[in-house]
Amino acid sequence: MSFSRRQFSYGLCALTALVFARTAFGEGAPASQAKNFVQPGYQPADSDERGLWGVMDRAEHEIKSSRFLVREGEINDFIRGIVCRLAGQHCPDVRSYVLRTPYFNANMAPNGMMQVWTGLLLRCRDEAQLAAILGHETGHYLRRHTLERWRDVRTKSNFSAFLGLGLAAAGVGYIGPIADLALVASLFAFSREQEEEADEIGLNLMADAGYTPTASPEVWDQLLAEFKGSTAERDKSVLFATHPLPEKRLATLKQRAAARGGDSGERGKDAFRAKLATIRPMLVADELALRQYGRSEIVFDQLLADAPDDGLLWYAKGEIYRFRAGDDDANRALSAYARALQSEGAPAEIHRSIMLMELRVGARERAQEAYYAYARLRPDATDLEMLRALLP
């Protein structure tokens, strides 16, 4: 489920293949591209495509009752609004689902089911960045890349054997996925050409919808920085030797963004932050639970560059250092917590974290103060008795 090398180098992996209208693409779009799009209300044309839709319909049925589905109304309405703004006439054909999975990903199935993972929401700095990714996915869908890819695979192997192999590789065993759509998605990794095409379509869609074109290369830049920065924890040679960084692709995207208006257009920063507010503590906690310190630090730093007084983000940085417990991490953690308390948005649990950190450095009185602050704010917390026992 983590971001694979293939996903990284080819970009967002997506199950795509459906509908999109010329009207949604706008006047700036090359007519040669738009005429290859599927039409609004598109239905599968042949048995190949019907089979593919059938698999996706079943997966969608499972997703609707999934415990991992984020049902919070405001964020769902918000994403739906962006999709409709990008997709225009095709809006009724696309159904979006927010899934609580802490990795950078979104994908769109050929039947119009779109998944948006919470790890993507955490990493986007504004509405325009999210629109860039959703536009890219829409690009795959408009051009029915999944079908193209699927036919390519079928000429080489029997599909059911192919699917079976994928399921085995994903470790479906004692506790395995029943409807792990990401797994199915991974079976349809797109070609480099398809990714580049989706980049171009996505950029045009977002520019036509009035979003800042630069947000598109920007979000990829951020992801690239995250992966580069994480190599201390990863095997650099394995990650990058076989899959060169898509810098050429990024350069192309930057040129195209500049040609489509560069920094002009709408960012939607405040709206994005407001819509995400209720689920952000959960997104941060899910990222921290991965214990990918290097990567997470870069993610939070990137977000803090835009919101230097975000108490939740400073708290998150403190947590990284507390968990990592390396040289000088105690000081780093305590400074980050202090900064969080000077800002808005730190959760009450920060006092518990401060207590644990102060205990580690032997500052008894400060640990006690932090304990009482936590107990005051969370009088019903189930861990108070144990925490009190830890105090000297």
Place this chain on the structure above:
Amino acid sequence: MTTWNMTIRILVLLLAAMLAGCAPYSLVKPDRQTLGGALSVEPGMEWNRVQLADIEGKIEMWTLDGPALNRLIFFEGVGDGEPLFKPRSGSGGSAKKDEKLAVFRDTMNPFEVQELVHATIARNFQTTIVECRNLKPVQFGDGSGFRFDTKFTARDEVDRRGVFVATVRGSRLYGVWFFGAGSHYFDRYLPEFKRLVDSAQIVGTAAAAK
């Protein structure tokens, strides 16, 4: 998730448990057992010792109804810098070998061990739906220890509830974690689990360590 959905999923797991007949099980008799030369317990009923394909570590695993339905995991002295357990290499689990796992530190207090268990569940069972709560001091292995409740939903969408009981002795973590699917495969065996925990002793060289 509806009750009906959950029932179907549990039936699927039950079927999987039946089909897993070829897994390397061995019978554990209700007599005193010593695990890893460090932890001794006396079960009150027959259990199955199982070699699992998906995770590995300084652990031993028992089950009553099959590992998909309930598991009892013994931690036989996890040392400083070691993960509680990790996906067995080649099992296709979530953790890539180039991703670091959260590890136990001998300076950890009970709360930090609880956080470690949370992160270990999240990574090993590929889930964001994890809750660890009700951390309390308890007696374990003839000394002071701690316990907390666990609850998580793995990718198979089944809720699993559990209890984790442990102690840190001589820089190593000794403990036992029982979890099961739904109330039937968890609540039903809680008295047996409590009995087992009460019977636990730290033995061998570990017993002398403070």
